[in-house]
Structures are given as structure tokens and as C-alpha cells.
Amino acid sequence: MFRRILGVATAALIGAATLTAPGSSTALAAPAPPKVAVDFTGIVALNNCSGSLVRTPSAADTDPALVLTNGHCYEGGQPGAGQVITNRASSRTFSLLDPSGSRTLATLRATTLLYATMTDTDAAIYKLNTTYAAIQQSYKTPALQLLTDHPTSGADLRVVSGYWKRIYSCRLDGFAYRVREAAWTWKDSLRYTSECNVIGGTSGSPVIDAGTGKVVGANNTINESGGRCTLNNPCEVDEAGKVTVRPNIGYAQQTYTLANCIAPGSTLDLNRAGCTVPKRRPAA
Known part of the structure; x- marks a missing residue:
């Protein structure tokens, strides 16, 4: 089975154990955290950019799958400063790579551009015409999980x-x-x-x-x-x-900031808690 993450469960000891006086115990270091190997599982290629098959922690396997890329990769051209695009029909295609990145497993197709902007952030997210479960079953490819909190410096x-x-x-x-x-x-x-x-x-x-x-x-x-x-x-x-x-x-x-805007069924809800990307301005 193709996997993106290879867990290493070995408990490493840091430094040598110290022999002390009779009756004393030897102190062992805490196990090292699991290591993660990252490959091309869940990665897609666009005609002009890169992207990834992603899901939120609460997504259901039966939800339509999502693809993440930059707002400036939008097929309609770079959004202007202050512009926000939401829920626009799209038939854009994405090449799903195998774990080695050496071949294409499938061509995925969008139905909707859920969100795109270059204001405050530079992100676009597309909804596909297939589900996470269908992609997993057909291509043994899981989606990458989106962090829903602020990351840590030094990572x-x-x-x-x-x-x-x-x-x-x-x-x-x-x-x-x-x-x-x-x-x-x-x-x-x-x-x-x-x-x-x-x-x-x-x-x-x-x-x-x-x-x-x-x-x-x-x-x-x-x-x-x-x-x-x-x-x-x-x-x-x-x-x-x-x-x-x-x-x-x-x-x-x-x-x-965008991951927290994804509601059940892979829908966009800009009023969800933690959703802090710019909202679409009403038409004048």
C-alpha cells in the first residue's frame, strides 16, 4: 500500500546510561518522536503551478475531495488586490502523482472553485467531482491533512x-x-x-x-x-x-485561516469559527 508517512516507532536513547552506586537506578531518556518521511503522495501538478489533495480533520470520506494551490494560480488570472472569488464553476484538471513523483496516477477534475484570493493570503481551493473514498479506493492515495492551528517557528x-x-x-x-x-x-x-x-x-x-x-x-x-x-x-x-x-x-x-472555513460536505462557510480569510465584498 502506498503511504506518504513512514512512522518509525523505535525508542531511541540519547546519550549513554550512567552506572551509579549499588541500589541506584539508571535514567533513560524519553523516546524520540516518530519521524516522518514526505513523498509525492497527495501531490498534484497544474498546468502552471503545483498543488495538493487536502482535507480537514473533520472531513468525511464521502465528502467531495479538495485541491489546494495559490490564488495567483487561478485559471482566470491573478485576482486583484482586494478581490475575493467564491463558489465559481470550474472544470480545471489536476494530475495526481504517484508516491515517487515519476508518473501520473489519474487526472482529477474540479466542479467548483470554492475560494481564491491574493489579499491577506495567496490561496485557492477547488472542489472535485469525486470523493476522498473514491480516490483512496482507485489510486490508494490519501489526502494530506490541513493544520487548523497556527504553526510553530523552527518546524x-x-x-x-x-x-x-x-x-x-x-x-x-x-x-x-x-x-x-x-x-x-x-x-x-x-x-x-x-x-x-x-x-x-x-x-x-x-x-x-x-x-x-x-x-x-x-x-x-x-x-x-x-x-x-x-x-x-x-x-x-x-x-x-x-x-x-x-x-x-x-x-x-x-x-x-482557510482550512477553518471548510464546512461539512466540502462547502465554504466564511462565518465559521477560526475562518479569518477575507470575505467577498457585496456587489455595489
């Missing part, structure tokens, strides 16, 4: 690109109060350490916490040439308005 990350069939490994360096790129501004972005030197086509890749196997973000940009707040050269802006440029440092947008 060991994997950025898995279906477009390039490449996995980047780095750590979560911290959180940028604001990231600005051209007309768009994103809040509380994940900042990578330099090892995740992502490139075009990796947009929308799931950012996976290798300690839990859960999706914590969607990869979306990197400062390519040291530019200041321009297209392909994002900058950071702190609470006081100070601008910092970090050449060759990449960013992702947290996904728990």
Missing part, C-alpha cells in the same frame, strides 16, 4: 512541487508581519530558511511540517534578485512600517 518543512516533481527541505525561520509584492500584501507569512530556494512553478506547493505530516501553508514567492517590494521581489514590512528586503528568501502563506 522542519518540506515544500513539495508537483510541477517540478521536486521536494525542498528547510526550516520555518519565522513569521513576517506583512509581506508586500507589487500590489499585493499578505499577513503573517511563513518565512523559509535559505535552503528552500523555490522557483517558478513551485507556486501552490503544500508546505508540510515533517514532524506531523500536516500541511501548514501554500508556497507562493521568493525574493529573486534583491528588489524592494516589486513583482518577484517581495519585501517584509513590520508593525512600525519598516521595510526589510531578504534576497533569495522564500515565503509561504498559512492555510489554517
Whole structure:
């Protein structure tokens, strides 16, 4: 059976046991936490980006499956600053990869673009015409689980690109109060350490916490040439308005803010507790 996570249940001892006086006990270190190996299970390729088959912790196997990518990967073009798209018909297709990333298991098709924006975050989520159970039965492929809480700085990350069939490994360096790129501004972005030197086509890749196997973000940009707040050269802006440029440092947008908007049946409910993505503005 294909699996994305290989659990290691071995209890490791840290350091050597110390022999003490007769009658005393030998202290053993606590078992090491299970290690997680991340591969291409649940990863999809788009025609212009990367993405992943995802589910919330409360999703039912009979719910329509969901695909996560960036808002700027939307087939209708990049949403403008302040624009939010919800519940729009879509027939977009996604190539579901095998665990090695070497071949395509299936072509998945959307029925609906549930949500897309580049305001505050850079995320899009599609509802498919098939269920989690059907995908599991036909292709032995489970969906990746979305984290529904704020991640922790220092986490060991994997950025898995279906477009390039490449996995980047780095750590979560911290959180940028604001990231600005051209007309768009994103809040509380994940900042990578330099090892995740992502490139075009990796947009929308799931950012996976290798300690839990859960999706914590969607990869979306990197400062390519040291530019200041321009297209392909994002900058950071702190609470006081100070601008910092970090050449060759990449960013992702947290996904728990959108994960908490998914209601039973893979429907969108922007009024759910914990749902903090921007809401669609009523028509004028």
C-alpha cells in the first residue's frame, strides 16, 4: 500500500546510561518522536503551478475531495488586490502523482472553485467531482491533512512541487508581519530558511511540517534578485512600517485561516469559527 508517512516507532536513547552506586537506578531518556518521511503522495501538478489533495480533520470520506494551490494560480488570472472569488464553476484538471513523483496516477477534475484570493493570503481551493473514498479506493492515495492551528517557528518543512516533481527541505525561520509584492500584501507569512530556494512553478506547493505530516501553508514567492517590494521581489514590512528586503528568501502563506472555513460536505462557510480569510465584498 502506498503511504506518504513512514512512522518509525523505535525508542531511541540519547546519550549513554550512567552506572551509579549499588541500589541506584539508571535514567533513560524519553523516546524520540516518530519521524516522518514526505513523498509525492497527495501531490498534484497544474498546468502552471503545483498543488495538493487536502482535507480537514473533520472531513468525511464521502465528502467531495479538495485541491489546494495559490490564488495567483487561478485559471482566470491573478485576482486583484482586494478581490475575493467564491463558489465559481470550474472544470480545471489536476494530475495526481504517484508516491515517487515519476508518473501520473489519474487526472482529477474540479466542479467548483470554492475560494481564491491574493489579499491577506495567496490561496485557492477547488472542489472535485469525486470523493476522498473514491480516490483512496482507485489510486490508494490519501489526502494530506490541513493544520487548523497556527504553526510553530523552527518546524522542519518540506515544500513539495508537483510541477517540478521536486521536494525542498528547510526550516520555518519565522513569521513576517506583512509581506508586500507589487500590489499585493499578505499577513503573517511563513518565512523559509535559505535552503528552500523555490522557483517558478513551485507556486501552490503544500508546505508540510515533517514532524506531523500536516500541511501548514501554500508556497507562493521568493525574493529573486534583491528588489524592494516589486513583482518577484517581495519585501517584509513590520508593525512600525519598516521595510526589510531578504534576497533569495522564500515565503509561504498559512492555510489554517482557510482550512477553518471548510464546512461539512466540502462547502465554504466564511462565518465559521477560526475562518479569518477575507470575505467577498457585496456587489455595489
